[in-house]
Amino acid sequence: MKKMMLVYAALxxxxxxxxxxxxxxxxxxxxxxxxxxxGSIGENYVMVTFQSGMEYWKNILKGFxxxxxxxxxxxxxxxxxxxxxxxxxxxxxxxxxxxxAGIALSAIDSxxxxxxxxxxxxxxxxxxxxxxxxxxxxxxxxxxTNNYEAGVAAADKMAQLxxxxxxxxxxxxxxxxxxxxxSEGFRETLTQRYPAMTVAEVKEGKGDTLVAKGAAADMLDxxxxxxxxxxxxxxxxxxxxxxxxxxDKTGEVAIxxxxxxxxxxxxxxxxxxxxxxxxxxxxxxxWSLQYLFHLHHGLTVPAPxxxxxxxPLPTRVDTGISIVTRENxxxxxxx
Amino acid sequence: MKKMMLVYAALxxxxxxxxxxxxxxxxxxxxxxxxxxxGSIGENYVMVTFQSGMEYWKNILKGFxxxxxxxxxxxxxxxxxxxxxxxxxxxxxxxxxxxxAGIALSAIDSxxxxxxxxxxxxxxxxxxxxxxxxxxxxxxxxxxTNNYEAGVAAADKMAQLxxxxxxxxxxxxxxxxxxxxxSEGFRETLTQRYPAMTVAEVKEGKGDTLVAKGAAADMLDxxxxxxxxxxxxxxxxxxxxxxxxxxDKTGEVAIxxxxxxxxxxxxxxxxxxxxxxxxxxxxxxxWSLQYLFHLHHGLTVPAPxxxxxxxPLPTRVDTGISIVTRENxxxxxxx
Numbered sequence: 001m002k003k004m005m006l007v008y009a010a011l012x013x014x015x016x017x018x019x020x021x022x023x024x025x026x027x028x029x030x031x032x033x034x035x036x037x038x039g040s041i042g043e044n045y046v047m048v049t050f051q052s053g054m055e056y057w058k059n060i061l062k063g064f065x066x067x068x069x070x071x072x073x074x075x076x077x078x079x080x081x082x083x084x085x086x087x088x089x090x091x092x093x094x095x096x097x098x099x100x101a102g103i104a105l106s107a108i109d110s111x112x113x114x115x116x117x118x119x120x121x122x123x124x125x126x127x128x129x130x131x132x133x134x135x136x137x138x139x140x141x142x143x144x145t146n147n148y149e150a151g152v153a154a155a156d157k158m159a160q161l162x163x164x165x166x167x168x169x170x171x172x173x174x175x176x177x178x179x180x181x182x183s184e185g186f187r188e189t190l191t192q193r194y195p196a197m198t199v200a201e202v203k204e205g206k207g208d209t210l211v212a213k214g215a216a217a218d219m220l221d222x223x224x225x226x227x228x229x230x231x232x233x234x235x236x237x238x239x240x241x242x243x244x245x246x247x248d249k250t251g252e253v254a255i256x257x258x259x260x261x262x263x264x265x266x267x268x269x270x271x272x273x274x275x276x277x278x279x280x281x282x283x284x285x286x287w288s289l290q291y292l293f294h295l296h297h298g299l300t301v302p303a304p305x306x307x308x309x310x311x312p313l314p315t316r317v318d319t320g321i322s323i324v325t326r327e328n329x330x331x332x333x334x335x
Numbered sequence: 336m337k338k339m340m341l342v343y344a345a346l347x348x349x350x351x352x353x354x355x356x357x358x359x360x361x362x363x364x365x366x367x368x369x370x371x372x373x374g375s376i377g378e379n380y381v382m383v384t385f386q387s388g389m390e391y392w393k394n395i396l397k398g399f400x401x402x403x404x405x406x407x408x409x410x411x412x413x414x415x416x417x418x419x420x421x422x423x424x425x426x427x428x429x430x431x432x433x434x435x436a437g438i439a440l441s442a443i444d445s446x447x448x449x450x451x452x453x454x455x456x457x458x459x460x461x462x463x464x465x466x467x468x469x470x471x472x473x474x475x476x477x478x479x480t481n482n483y484e485a486g487v488a489a490a491d492k493m494a495q496l497x498x499x500x501x502x503x504x505x506x507x508x509x510x511x512x513x514x515x516x517x518s519e520g521f522r523e524t525l526t527q528r529y530p531a532m533t534v535a536e537v538k539e540g541k542g543d544t545l546v547a548k549g550a551a552a553d554m555l556d557x558x559x560x561x562x563x564x565x566x567x568x569x570x571x572x573x574x575x576x577x578x579x580x581x582x583d584k585t586g587e588v589a590i591x592x593x594x595x596x597x598x599x600x601x602x603x604x605x606x607x608x609x610x611x612x613x614x615x616x617x618x619x620x621x622w623s624l625q626y627l628f629h630l631h632h633g634l635t636v637p638a639p640x641x642x643x644x645x646x647p648l649p650t651r652v653d654t655g656i657s658i659v660t661r662e663n664x665x666x667x668x669x670x
Contacts, residue, residue, distance in 0.1 A: 036373025
């Protein structure tokens with residue numbers, strides 16, 4: 001009887017061992033032999049911006065979170081509350097102190113954050129930049145809209161709306177690189193592709209609804225044949241819409257705006273603004289997370305001696321744009 | 336006694352059930368709850384080039400294969416054997432007929448493949464382009480070197496080698512876009528950043544070792560103070576090296592070449608060529624595979640109505656460059 005019990009006990013022990021070994025083997029199989037990219041929930045990737053309440057960041061964070069879900073890792077969001085360089089540096093220092101698996105940063109200033117970024121990279125924390133670059137830093141990649149190409153797309157859309165002819169105007173912020181790039185892409189495309197179209201005037205809108213409204217009203221007054229206005233940012237777009245309504249020219253003057261804040265989308269829904277350029281914000285967040293994951297796990301280009309002269313990742317990513325019109329505007333309202 | 340045996344049998348059965356259930360649960364956990372990106376071995380992604388024997392494709396294919404391993408999917412390689420437009424179209428048609436999960440293509444001609452590419456996209460087969468674009472096609476993305484930026488990097492390296500002063504020459508293929516971009520990035524960077532450096536002459540090398548050798552010999556003869564030559568492709572680089580050896584100026588004239596064929600690497604090892612620009616070829620292959628995987632599995636930007644005006648993926652990716660010198664040349668020989 002005692003002998004039998006020992007035999008059964010041995011059998012049970014064998015099974016327990018089998019269960020335990022099986023578990024180990026299964027883990028290894030799913031991680032290696034079947035392939036697949038997945039991290040652990042303990043890996044924490046942090047997205048850092050300035051003006052953390054801004055509507056614009058929401059869809060970038062959505063992409064960052066979706067990337068985290070896809071790869072089974074954790075994400076966090078931090079940002080300075082104000083448009084304040086020192087505050088963003090402090091926030092970035094705090095994030096670095098927690099030693100996250102990676103940091104995706106939109107730099108409020110192209111120079112001021114360089115040494116803090118390099119501090120993170122030197123400490124072995126991968127950093128990528130999105131939307132706003134710090135080109136002298138050692139961050140591994142920059143993911144953003146190619147603003148010149150966005151201007152090209154706006155020009156092609158304007159040409160389509162106006163049957164490839166007529167006078168148009170631009171309201172922008174001269175001297176700011178991203179806005180200058182948008183204007184230049186727009187102007188050069190009209191010159192090169194649409195000989196029957198001309199830019200009648202370029203005016204300063206200061207990124208302000210009232211200033212842009214005044215500028216657009218002047219423009220409409222001075223150029224009675226004006227058939228379209230391209231405005232390179234969202235607040236100004238609202239002002240241009242107000243000016244066109246004020247001049248009783250809704251539907252006669254095609255407005256193309258930029259970005260997809262609620263005000264712009266409402267003006268597309270009611271027909272005042274013809275189209276707006278939506279930036280590939282989800283892509284900025286999603287592919288930033290992917291790049292950080294690849295850096296953290298050493299999955300980038302297998303170069304044994306990585307120095308400053310070697311790019312382990314694509315260095316510059318044009319995250320693309322989409323054109324929003326009345327037909328697809330409902331897809332762009334925040335869900 | 337029989338009662339005891341029944342109790343033990345029941346216990347053993349319970350363990351067997353536990354093992355089985357555990358296995359099921361573990362599978363599900365690793366596939367869903369923990370996240371992770373992995374496909375199935377039945378998913379086949381195909382890389383298509385022209386001149387399939389060319390050394391240049393090897394590292395791109397390595398990246399494509401590494402991407403397939405990482406995501407647990409199959410990859411294949413097809414290419415026309417010759418530099419022949421019609422042959423590449425035929426190869427692409429054959430690949431489409433097998434309905435792969437995705438196609439990464441380097442287009443031999445920027446126009447001729449457009450309708451075949453669109454046929455694949457219309458049939459629901461995702462296509463991305465790498466290295467050589469077909470800009471009018473409906474392919475989802477283009478991953479390649481930004482040649483202007485590669486020229487900028489060559490200029491910065493040349494300035495470093497020459498102590499920021501002296502006369503230099505360029506040997507290139509005027510009229511070919513990628514070579515013109517490299518030359519322009521090089522020239523404009525010298526003008527903007529290095530006032531004590533000048534471009535003495537730009538000569539045609541025709542992508543041929545002997546022609547480039549002759550051009551470089553003339554240049555060295557005509558400009559005795561020449562301190563450096565930037566040559567925008569690999570065959571010409573060999574010729575320039577021969578000319579510098581022939582003029583007995585090894586070490587006096589700094590040569591910066593392009594790409595990493597064995598001949599160039601050997602000339603870096605022996606000190607004739609100072610540096611060469613390595614393109615981010617592994618990145619072209621790896622991220623092409625990633626993009627196709629994301630398109631195949633519907634993991635791109637969640638926009639319900641994808642039309643031609645919507646970019647589900649980053650549209651243009653600069654895959655980056657690396658600078659190869661005697662210090663790191665051994666990492667670039669094919670393993």
